[in-house]
Amino acid sequence: MGFRRGFKAEANRIALRVRQQMDLAPYAPIDPAAVCAHFEIELLELSEVEPNSPFLGEHQDAFSAVTVPRGLTTAIVHNDRHHPYRQRSNICHELAHCFLGHEYAPPLLENGDRSRDSSSEAEANFLAGVLLITNEAAIRIMSDGLYHQAQGIYGVSKPMLEFRLRVSGAQTIHQRRMGVPLYSSR
Template identity: 65%
Template sequence: MGLDPVDPIDPMAICNHYDIHLSKLSEIDPRSPFSGAKSSLFSAVTVPCGYRTAIVHNDSHHPHRQRSNICHELAHCFLGHECAPPLTEDGDRARDGGIEAEANYLGGVLLVTNRSRTPHRQ
């Protein structure tokens, strides 16, 4: 992708590179109950779209949080996690702690640059 070892990645460019469609929640549903005062209730979700994958993210969050949300969803994709319905039949949030921990870790790694390392020069 033309990045130097210390360059931060651009999650949007990563989505484009891997043909993952990135959608803003406000473009899908401008009156979403998950924006505004209740924006903390929804961050992002990975959605299968036929042979493609899409990530819907809450664009009402701070830009840094949006990057984090998108990288978390990219981590699910890179780790091969299967998409599952977000809610149980009872309407509770479906969550696998192990899978989420893996995505949290890799998502964070994707965000951290390698600025502490300087290129070795001879």
């Protein structure tokens, strides 16, 4: 599924605007909880909201996060049993829905099936990655030789890091500038 024309550039502009509003550099890592606080989005842990949820035990992979209206405000409920890197990604995915103005949809349809708008989900997935690692951050990771430290710096999984380095063009830019292999073996 392709994105609407200009969406990827728009996603990076959104991520840069978020950093600008929080007085962060374009390449700076973000704290998703701080972003929620800055934009007055309540962040709730599933274990506090529903301590006996089956999603906290053997079915924990079945639920990541959800954005819900809460009166006049918005709340994100996330699965705090996931790995911290996944939690960051889950929260950024929900923030992406907010920043993109996606309509709230109940998580389940009347027949019990999961409600899912594949276009909105794809956009939120993409923007979540850009919120975590902007194009500018990806280029900096490559140009400053930070690949091996980047997971810790940006709090992302290795697949997310590699995805962002690839789709941002940072790998290609680095390779062309330096004429060296993409990753040095250590």
